[in-house]
Amino acid sequence: MNPQDYDRTIIMFSGGKDSLACILWAIENNCPKIELWHHLVDGLPVQGQTASTLMDWPITSTYCKAVAQLLSIPIYFSWLDGGFEREMNRSNQAKAKTWFEAPDGLRSAGGNGGKQSTRQKFPQISADLSIRWCSAYLKVDVSAIAIRNQPRFNDSKTLVITGERAEESPSRAKYAEFEPDRTDNRNGKSKRHVDRFRPIHGWKESEVWAIIQRHGIIPHPAYHLGWGRLSCMSCIFGSANQWATIRKIAPAHFERIANYEQQFDTTIQRQRSVREMANLGTPYAEANNSQLVEIALSSEWGDYPIWTHLQAWALPAGAYGESNGPT
Template identity: 25%
Template sequence: MTDINVISISGGKDSTAMWLLALERDTPNLKVVFSDVGHEHPETYEYIDYLEKELGPITRIKPDFSQQILRKREVVDTKWRNEGVSETIIQQALEVLHPTGNPFLDLCMWKGRFPSTMARFCTVELKVRPMFDKVYVPIFGTGNHVVSWQGIRANESLSRSKMAETEETPEGYTIYRPILNWDVYDVFKQHDKHGIKPNPLYKQGMGRVGCMPCINSKKEELYEIARRFPEEIERVARWEEIVSKASKRGSATFFTSNDRGHGIHDVVEWSKTTYGGVQYDLLKLMEEVPMCSSQYGLCE
């Protein structure tokens, strides 16, 4: 039995540093995988291409929720009326419940809602499960063993600080977290050491560069997204309309908070305010968009 070292990359700083570490160690039987969730910024897709050119081949996978959406159509058409759902909502749902080919949007239509900090089904459905089904299972089928490299760092959260560097899973593969004890500066030093540029979005105010925006985006990050990439906000607004129609409640928003309002445009307005969310931050609004606004000190 041979160990196949599988590295999942997102185009972000941690997974890139982890890949560089694996190459530095001459790690054998390396398989690098990118799961395209359909919610990344165009610059991240370009960065994935850059990494492939500089570092080596990347296997691209794409989650597919076509069957789940088709099953939901059947449920909507045969069961929602008996549950007291209005005919208007039923017809709206049937109108939009067709696979689009965009994994993130299709997932949300199937669920009838967007993921949230309390229900982070996005990670499992868009990353973990497709990786297992499309990558790990075929490796198991050849009689080999999977070592799953994860770019998790202990100082990112309390839950991650409790994770072990290595653990075995009930499914029969090994999880390995080689940069668990690194800090963010170690991560960028690894890029510099190997002459690899970090994702350019980190110089444009982004704290994370996977989903654009992520459900965990902080206030300042959302503000930067809105002023630099308004087209990303408009895309999410269109998705809110579509997912609302696919929802039994007839409503679905990317962010939901009584303090920040409801819907992506409301939350963007909140991102323009001072602490407390009541008054606009006039200094912030008067500022020209800087060439670089890195959270990590990457500006030259």
Template identity: 30%
Template sequence: MHAEDTVTAQLALFAEAPAPKKKRTRRIHPSVPAAPSSTVPAELLAEADWILLNSSGGKDSQAMASHIVSLAARLGLLHRVVIVHADLGDVEWGGTRQLAEEQARRLGVRFEVVKAEGGDLLARTVARFFKLKAKAETEAREQGLDPTTVKVAPAWPSSSARWCTSDLKRGPIRKLMTRLVDELGPLGRPVRILNCMGQRAAESAPRAKLARVEIDRPASNGKRHVTRWRPIHGWSDAEVWKEIARSGLPYHEAYDWGMSRLSCSFCVLGCEADVVLAARLRPKKAAQYATVERKVGADFKHGLSMREIIRRAAALDAEHGKLRRPPRGTAMARYVGKKTTGEYLSRLDYQGRLDLAA
């Protein structure tokens, strides 16, 4: 299907989109604690009724999951562990959901998939643009100005407006939390959920400032108290890859191709090298992003359009030829060496080959 047709089909999901709801003041239930009762890993795990491991299918969440499952197993708490993957649809790298499920199966823990209702990130970006445009035009008319000259705020997600995370990940995962609470039935107290995330300080300056353990007050209410824990917050890249090698779990081959991060194949927060590489691996998907750029009148990344990304990808293909599949273990070997990587690969019986160009 042509890029333009694909986006048009996605937009049909928003044809009857309701008017934006008025923001309401959120009140935190008085039972929700202001601070966690402990920051000791064993105590956090033991106090939790549910241990929820967020998995994007990427290396950090994978290392976090295998690390926490090992701790939970020693404490006899595996029955409380649930791995959850927020399925982002076709904007994800191919095979991501299946890989996350395979990792959970090998770890011997429950696996859940959640997915936001409606269109994917591209369709939501266009729908968001029209809502922002309508709002700006209404405000202009109220002020006696020409609505055809209004400047519309960027519709793409950004570091300051990460609506993609709240809409496509956080919201659906909170619905799962509600279901998990219902599964336990009346306890005579709020259910305690330990929400584990694979975010690391080494990823970015903003993530370095995140607390290792904190109460997730917006996600908590009178029925559940949610503690957010970042178990590998202080880990280096080398420590992450050592854990993957130890666990023997398969990792996504996008890393062997050269990607530094996973989840969305084109992430607005990704570095230039990543998005150009993604355009070489997924040219059809890059074309769809370029189509949305034209519709919303704004660059995919601030100061870097998808059109320019595609141009740079084409230039690299012309100079060096099309990318060839790298040897398995390429990414891991850079951090743990060829010997350890060879031992890891000899234990790995996951034969799935992912179609990254889908």
């Protein structure tokens, strides 16, 4: 695979270390016309709606913006209308529309009726994305809809880069390093040629941190708090220690999740409620670092540094630690 064979490069950037490593790999390998795409799990209010704040770290989207700004790369946000919370609360309703930013402005697709159904429960932990619906509905489908509904991808070649690594799980180990993307239509009328590439699929975690250190970029605050992977703050894969940490640093947020479990009479993890999980865990030590907590729970990156000299760069507390997250 030669990146120069493509007209543009899209990197799916969650704000986590693996997708950050992909960006730095793409820069080092002169990938053409790089753009970053970030899927907002909680959505973004448009047309006077109110924002949901149920799942994600409040700082994540502005952290992604700060990285994009530092590297002078455009970033586009996309989301399912109403985000995770609206989808979870669906009651005899159809799937909402998808919003996506494009070079010519904000666009939307879908949401014109469709099959009505009811969820009224959290996604469940499973490799099956119809059960773990958040990954499918809030990320995989959102990016596919955003590609299929932008004519700029027709009659051209696009390389989509994602940061899954074999080391993360047996199911990710089976992913192909290179394959046609699900949106590919190179033989169809649109001649939309889209390939998926996972440049760090064979990398060890140490190689990921090494490239980030080499470029001096400060990792997302969740890593400094002790998380080994950046997922949603309230990720369904959360460990006992992570739920205990959330309860300590963001008690109101924790209660909203716990109350939803009660309301639905279905817990996120089958064996235990988040309250029981938190009781079993121990908050991470950095939960006592009030400045760090304030950054992680802020929705503005502000004047915080995003880059530091190589000598000053420090491995975050969560490196090589608990790496719960989607598999």
